[in-house]
Every structure is written in structure tokens, then in C-alpha cells.
Amino acid sequence: MVKLKSGEQLDKYCEDILKKARKVPMIAISSGTCGQARGSLKLIEAFQDAVKEIKGEVEIKITGCHGFCEAEPNVIVFPDEIFYRNLKPENAKKIVQATLKGEVVSEFVHKEGGKDFVYLRDIPFYKKQMRIVLGHNPKIDPVNIEDYIAFGGYNSLAKALHRRPEEIIDEIKRSGIRGRGGAGFPTGRKWEIAGSQKGDVKYFICNADEGDPGAYMDRSLLEGNPHLVMEGMIIGAYATGATEGWIYVRNEYPLAVKHVTMAIEKATELGLLGDNILGSGYNFRIKIVRGAGAFVCGEETALIRSIEGKRGESRQRPPFPAVKGLFGKPTNINNVETLANIPKIIEKGSLWFSGIGTETSKGTKIFSLVGKAKNTGLVEVPMGITINEIVHDIGGGSPDGKAIKAIQSGGPSGGCIPRELFDLPVDYESLANAGAIMGSGGMIVMDEGTCMVDIARYFTNFLREESCGKCVPCREGTQRMFEILEDISAGKAQEESIEILEELGSVMKDTSLCGLGQTSSNPVRSTLRYFKEEYLAHIKKKECPAGVCKEFIRFSIDPQKCIGCGLCLKNCPQGAITGELKKPHSILPKQCIKCGICMDVCKFNAVFKKV
Amino acid sequence: MSKETIPEVNSFVEECVKTHGRFLIPILQDIQSEYNYLSEDSMRIVSEKLDIPLRDVYGVASFYQAFSFTPKGKHIIIVCLGTACHVRGGAAIADALSRELNIKPGETSQDSMFTLETVNCLGCCAIGPIVVMDGEYHGQMNASKAVKLVQSIKKRCSDG
Numbered sequence: 001m002v003k004l005k006s007g008e009q010l011d012k013y014c015e016d017i018l019k020k021a022r023k024v025p026m027i028a029i030s031s032g033t034c035g036q037a038r039g040s041l042k043l044i045e046a047f048q049d050a051v052k053e054i055k056g057e058v059e060i061k062i063t064g065c066h067g068f069c070e071a072e073p074n075v076i077v078f079p080d081e082i083f084y085r086n087l088k089p090e091n092a093k094k095i096v097q098a099t100l101k102g103e104v105v106s107e108f109v110h111k112e113g114g115k116d117f118v119y120l121r122d123i124p125f126y127k128k129q130m131r132i133v134l135g136h137n138p139k140i141d142p143v144n145i146e147d148y149i150a151f152g153g154y155n156s157l158a159k160a161l162h163r164r165p166e167e168i169i170d171e172i173k174r175s176g177i178r179g180r181g182g183a184g185f186p187t188g189r190k191w192e193i194a195g196s197q198k199g200d201v202k203y204f205i206c207n208a209d210e211g212d213p214g215a216y217m218d219r220s221l222l223e224g225n226p227h228l229v230m231e232g233m234i235i236g237a238y239a240t241g242a243t244e245g246w247i248y249v250r251n252e253y254p255l256a257v258k259h260v261t262m263a264i265e266k267a268t269e270l271g272l273l274g275d276n277i278l279g280s281g282y283n284f285r286i287k288i289v290r291g292a293g294a295f296v297c298g299e300e301t302a303l304i305r306s307i308e309g310k311r312g313e314s315r316q317r318p319p320f321p322a323v324k325g326l327f328g329k330p331t332n333i334n335n336v337e338t339l340a341n342i343p344k345i346i347e348k349g350s351l352w353f354s355g356i357g358t359e360t361s362k363g364t365k366i367f368s369l370v371g372k373a374k375n376t377g378l379v380e381v382p383m384g385i386t387i388n389e390i391v392h393d394i395g396g397g398s399p400d401g402k403a404i405k406a407i408q409s410g411g412p413s414g415g416c417i418p419r420e421l422f423d424l425p426v427d428y429e430s431l432a433n434a435g436a437i438m439g440s441g442g443m444i445v446m447d448e449g450t451c452m453v454d455i456a457r458y459f460t461n462f463l464r465e466e467s468c469g470k471c472v473p474c475r476e477g478t479q480r481m482f483e484i485l486e487d488i489s490a491g492k493a494q495e496e497s498i499e500i501l502e503e504l505g506s507v508m509k510d511t512s513l514c515g516l517g518q519t520s521s522n523p524v525r526s527t528l529r530y531f532k533e534e535y536l537a538h539i540k541k542k543e544c545p546a547g548v549c550k551e552f553i554r555f556s557i558d559p560q561k562c563i564g565c566g567l568c569l570k571n572c573p574q575g576a577i578t579g580e581l582k583k584p585h586s587i588l589p590k591q592c593i594k595c596g597i598c599m600d601v602c603k604f605n606a607v608f609k610k611v
Numbered sequence: 612m613s614k615e616t617i618p619e620v621n622s623f624v625e626e627c628v629k630t631h632g633r634f635l636i637p638i639l640q641d642i643q644s645e646y647n648y649l650s651e652d653s654m655r656i657v658s659e660k661l662d663i664p665l666r667d668v669y670g671v672a673s674f675y676q677a678f679s680f681t682p683k684g685k686h687i688i689i690v691c692l693g694t695a696c697h698v699r700g701g702a703a704i705a706d707a708l709s710r711e712l713n714i715k716p717g718e719t720s721q722d723s724m725f726t727l728e729t730v731n732c733l734g735c736c737a738i739g740p741i742v743v744m745d746g747e748y749h750g751q752m753n754a755s756k757a758v759k760l761v762q763s764i765k766k767r768c769s770d771g
Contacts, residue, residue: 033733033734033735033748034735034737034738034750036748037735037738037741037748037749037750038738038750069735069736069737069738070737070738072737072738210734211731211732212732213692213693213694213695213697213731213732213736214693214694214695214732214736215732215734216732216734216735216736219734220734251640251677252730252732252733252734253734289634289636289637290637290640291677292636292639292640292675292676292677292678293675293676293677294674294675294676295731306636307634307636309633309634309635309636309663309671310635310667310671311670311671311674312674312675368736368737370694370695370736370737370739371694371695371698371699371736372698376736376737377737408694411694442694442736444694444695444698444736446698450698455698458694458697459694462731466731468674571755571758573707573710573711573758595703595706595707595710595754596700596703596753596754597707597753597754597755597758600753600754600755600756601755
């Protein structure tokens with residue numbers, strides 16, 4: 001491979017790629033981790049075989065995730081962007097044949113509300129999105145750097161290297177972009193502080209320790225377009241004067257680790273990374289570090305200690321990492337999604353970027369819309385869009401007609417927002433005022449079948465296990481909160497527990513050492529704020545309105561619906577089901593452990609929960 | 612699993628130090644993936660080679676979930692307990708597997724065949740609940756499907 005020594009050589013390299021590109025239809029197969037879990041690898045084989053067999057002029061491209069996870073495995077046929085969903089290997093041949101004839105196979109297109117949607121741009125899930133960061137995912141093979149360069153990749157880096165670092169920092173400041181990892185600190189300001197530090201050695205870290213359960217945009221970006229993140233990182237490193245970089249990736253993301261490792265190698269070979277980048281005289285290297293499974297390491301000071309080979313315990317700030325970070329040197333840390341925005345800002349200018357979004361929140365934000373919604377997946381929307389638009393217009397509302405009750409936003413440190421507030425615009429301030437946070441962008445939809453006490457218990461248990469244990473309010477507070485919530489969901493609590501939870505919550509918020517501890521009471525505080533009556537129902541009426549908390553529910557069999565097939569009896573792990581073949585069965589309440597297996601296996605919907 | 616000897620571990624750790632320098636966590640990660648656990652011997656060797664007190668090596672190893680001090684089983688089952696999997700019934704799956712295998716999450720069965728683990732999120736939330744069996748992802752699981760998955764592996768093992 002040649003080493004590119006200037007921006008002009010990069011342009012030339014890009015032209016050569018475009019010249020040799022085949023002008024044939026392209027079938028892009030979504031193959032991120034979700035896609036692979038749904039069988040995309042077999043689908044790829046089937047498509048490749050079909051093309052060989054038919055000897056057609058069609059290009060097969062293996063890409064990262066297309067965002068519409070519910071429709072996995074899916075393909076997009078370019079140039080028209082025809083979207084085929086939930087495919088099986090045996091469908092491949094039909095699609096290749098139709099593509100060659102310029103036809104559409106209508107049986108595999110997206111259907112919603114009795115209508116067919118052939119093209120990606122018309123599908124409600126995509127229609128309201130603004131995919132400036134995720135947009136290239138479906139067109140790029142993440143392990144092929146040429147694909148990225150063909151779309152103008154690394155052009156922003158070439159442009160940036162011709163400018164003074166201070167000019168780049170100014171541009172980023174003017175764009176108004178704020179950190180996408182949680183707290184929303186202005187990125188330009190962060191770079192300015194790191195850039196103004198004296199010293200020969202400075203570090204630049206990309207925080208890809210995406211620990212919030214329910215959020216996976218960083219995984220999708222690193223798997224599907226690793227060079228975009230790296231380009232943003234190299235620009236940031238140049239602007240802040242960093243000499244060495246680290247990408248800290250969660251160990252639970254093996255495919256992301258693989259793709260980033262390959263991306264670093266390729267970029268170094270081409271002279272886009274390493275010594276004398278694009279002939280500019282600037283040197284920068286990137287190392288990859290795998291996390292070892294600790295949620296707290298998403299917090300910047302804990303992350304730094306983890307790279308240093310220590311326990312991932314957070315420390316007091318100041319000094320901020322920008323002043324004294326990794327190995328005591330000035331260190332800048334940015335989240336994956338933040339960095340993925342940088343090349344676009346340099347390419348199109350801060351004015352363009354600051355034109356998107358609201359007064360205080362600029363640009364787009366990627367949310368992972370999951371839980372009880374019809375169309376789940378990654379959605380990138382302009383800041384300021386309402387929660388209603390995300391949940392109903394993009395997400396398609398409830399999958400089974402149950403009323404949607406709330407969303408949970410921002411991971412364990414976030415909070416719940418009830419449906420009465422769904423007209424709120426999505427920006428940093430509105431969400432914070434409502435008791436939640438933007439966080440990393442997890443948005444979990446909850447319906448009548450979700451118990452808010454159970455959700456609070458779930459997150460508190462999570463935080464109790466993940467608390468690093470260094471400071472008392474967080475370590476003991478989460479533990480005590482969890483015990484009280486256990487009592488509430490077991491029907492053993494008194495009314496004063498609510499008061500204790502509220503008091504504990506405010507002490508934990510005020511006195512914990514780091515961000516994890518200070519926000520660890522949010523799940524409880526926000527559910528108490530909006531769903532106190534659910535807590536009271538558990539405590540006073542001894543019932544769980546959502547039918548989740550085991551103590552308050554009972555499984556029964558509807559004799560009208562049961563045909564006596566015996567499937568539940570066979571599968572019950574406790575022998576708690578009796579009945580003769582072909583006659584209605586029944587459940588013995590004393591033996592039943594409420595595992596729900598009978599309900600899972602029943603083909604006649606005869607098993608139901610009694611609240 | 613064959614029992615590793617001290618000279619073997621010694622030379623393996625030397626290789627790791629060559630690759631990773633003084634970075635403790637990547638070295639421990641390599642040992643974990645090579646031997647499936649961190650033995651006391653291996654931690655002593657790391658401590659000597661890096662000149663880090665043994666208590667610190669143990670302190671780090673016990674802090675992170677990725678490390679285990681007992682050998683993991685031949686088959687590793689991971690149940691995702693992320694939020695999206697939780698609201699769709701992930702906990703019931705973990706309970707059912709616990710009963711089926713007679714071990715708690717984090718434990719390994721007596722015959723060293725199965726290790727049951729839970730994870731906070733695999734980032735495949737849209738297709739939850741997720742169970743990962745020996746690296747293979749299974750989406751939209753429920754308790755009975757998960758139990759059948761384990762039973763099929765048990766059967767395969769006993770059939771030879």
C-alpha cells in the first residue's frame with residue numbers, strides 16, 4: 001500500500017478508487033452484532049452463492065448495522081435504496097434476480113398500517129431521522145478503508161492539518177457541539193483546556209466503554225464505520241497537541257474491537273496515522289484497550305485508572321483529566337459519538353452544524369429506541385424533536401396495543417419520563433428538568449406491563465453491583481435502597497419506606513464522590529416523582545398493577561382455552577401442573593414458582609397472569 | 612481442561628509482557644483467555660515479572676468482572692440482563708437456567724461442563740432477550756427456549 005504524503009495525494013487516491021468502482025447495483029447486507037444474531041452470516045453466503053450462480057452484475061457489500069434492528073437481517077439495494085426486511089437465506093436468489101431486472105420483490109418490503117414501503121426514505125422509521133453520523137453505515141464495508149475514503153473520508157483531516165490547532169478549536173466551539181456520552185460538556189471548551197496545557201506529552205482518549213444497558217450507538221459506529229470515529233479522534237488530537245491516543249472499548253463488543261484494530265492498521269499503512277500524518281509533520285498513534293467489565297470505567301477518572309492498570313475507582317475532580325490525566329499528563333477524553341460528529345463539522349463548517357437543533361443543544365443525537373415499541377433500533381434525530389415523534393412516528397408506538405406508559409432515558413443514571421410529558425423537546429435541558437438525562441442515548445419504552453417499582457429495583461441493583469465502593473453514600477446508599485425496594489416488591493414494606501427512599505436519595509445525590517454515585521438515586525427519585533401511586537399500590541394494597549412483581553401474581557389456566565395438549569405439564573420444572581390429556585389442565589399454586597414457562601410454551605394463550 | 616504447569620505459565624506470562632509491556636490488565640486478560648481463569652500461580656508470576664505487589668494484582672483481578680479465579684466450564688452461557696432484555700423477561704431466563712443447571716450465575720457446574728454468567732448489556736437490545744451460548748447469539752429467547760438450548764447441548768455431550 002502507498003503512503004499518502006499530502007491532501008492532494010489523498011484526493012488522487014480517492015479519484016482512483018472512484019474510477020475503478022463498478023457501476024452495478026449494490027446489495028448491502030446489514031451485519032453488525034444484532035444482524036449476526038439474527039442470521040446475517042448465512043444470508044451473506046446465500047447472496048454470494050446466488051450472484052455466482054446467476055453470474056449477475058451485482059455487488060454484494062457486507063456492512064455494519066443499518067439501524068433498523070427490528071427488521072434484521074435486512075438488505076438495502078442501491079442506488080434506489082430499496083429496503084428488504086427480515087430475510088432468510090432462501091430469499092436471496094429471488095432478490096438478486098429482481099435486482100438484475102430492475103424489479104422489486106414486494107413480499108419482503110416493509111409493511112406498516114396496511115401499506116407497502118419500498119424505499120428506505122419512505123419508511124416511517126427512517127423518514128423523520130436525520131442521519132448525519134449514521135448515514136454512511138449502509139454504504140461502507142467497515143473493514144475496507146477504500147470505502148470510507150471513496151465517500152470523502154479523511155478529507156476533513158487533510159483540511160484540518162492545514163489549519164492552526166486554535167482555529168480548529170474555535171470552529172468546534174462555534175459549532176456548539178456538546179459531549180454525547182452523558183454530561184453534555186461543550187467539546188470545544190474541553191479541547192481548549194487540554195490544548196492550553198504545557199508539556200511534550202499529552203494524551204487523547206476515545207471513551208468507547210459504552211456501559212449503559214440499553215444503549216448501543218457506539219458499538220454500531222465502531223462496528224460499522226470505525227474510520228469516522230478515528231478521523232474525529234486524529235483531528236481532536238492534532239487540535240489539542242496530543243501525541244498518543246487510546247480507544248477504550250468494552251470487552252463485551254468483540255466485533256467492534258476487531259474492526260477498530262483493523263482500521264488502525266489500515267490507516268497507519270496509508271499514512272493517515274502514525275509518523276508524519278499526510279506529510280504534515282504531525283505524529284499520532286492510537287492504541288486499543290479492552291475494558292474488563294466494570295460499568296464505572298465509563299466515568300473518565302475511573303477509565304484512566306483502568307488504563308493505568310489499577311482498580312477502576314473514580315477520584316475527585318479537580319484536577320480535571322485535561323490538566324492531570326493519564327499517567328499524570330494532560331488528557332482529553334471524548335465519547336465515540338461526539339468524535340464521529342467532528343469530521344462533518346470540519347467538512348461543512350460550524351455554521352451548518354449550529355443550524356441544526358435547539359438554542360442550547362446543537363446537531364443530532366442517536367438514540368437506541370428499545371423495549372416496548374414496534375420499530376426498535378438506532379434512530380438519529382435532530383435535537384429538539386419531541387419524545388412523541390420518536391416513540392410514535394419513528395417507533396410506531398406499542399407493538400401489541402398495550403398503552404405506553406413512559407420512557408426511560410439515560411441509562412441507570414437517567415430517569416423515567418411519563419407519557420403526559422411526551423411533548424417535551426429532546427435536548428439536554430428539557431430532559432434534565434424532567435428528572436431524566438440525555439445520557440448516552442438509551443431510550444427504553446415502557447408500557448402497562450412494565451412495573452415502575454421493578455424498574456427502580458432493577459437499576460438500583462445494577463448500580464449496587466457496579467458501585468466501585470470507594471465512597472460510602474454510593475456504596476451503602478445503593479445497597480440500602482435496594483433492600484427497601486426488595487421489601488416493597490415483596491409486599492413487606494410500610495408506608496414510611498417512601499420517605500426513607502426520598503431522604504436517602506437526596507443525601508446520595510449531594511454527597512457522593514463521582515457522577516455514578518451522584519446520579520445513582522435517579523431511577524428511584526424519578527419513578528417516585530411520577531409513579532408514586534404504583535409504589536403505594538405495592539405497599540398498601542399489596543398488588544402490582546403491571547403484574548410483574550412475583551409476590552403479587554398468580555398463574556392460572558383458562559379452562560375455556562386449554563385443550564389439554566400437555567405441553568405445559570411436560571415443560572413445568574416444578575411439576576406444578578396437573579391434568580389429563582385432552583382435558584383442561586390446572587396449576588397447583590403451592591408448587592408454582594411463577595417462572596412463566598407454561599405461559600411461554602402454551603400455543604393457545606390459555607395461561608394467564610392474575611394480578 | 613489440562614492442568615497447566617508453572618514453567619508453562621511462566622513462559623506464557625513472559626510472552627504477554629513482551630506484547631503488552633507493563634500494562635497489567637491486558638496481561639491478565641490474555642492469561643484469562645488462555646487458561647480460562649487466573650490461577651494463584653499465574654498471579655504470583657505476574658506480580659514478580661512486573662514487580663507489582665501480589666495484593667495489587669489480586670485487587671485489580673477481583674475488581675473486574677472479566678476475571679475469574681476458578682476455571683470456567685466447557686460451555687459458557689451468558690444471559691443478558693440489560694434494561695431492554697429485563698423488560699422483556701431476561702431475569703426469568705436466568706432463573707430458569709439456574710434451576711436447569713443447578714448453579715447460580717457466576718458459577719460453574721460440578722462436572723465443569725457449564726458456566727452460567729449474566730451480563731449488563733450486549734448492545735443487541737432490539738432483539739432481546741438475548742442468550743449467548745459459546746459465542747453464538749440467540750435473540751428473542753424465553754425461559755423454555757433457553758432451557759431447551761441447554762438440554763440439546765447436554766444431550767449432544769452424552770451422545771458423545
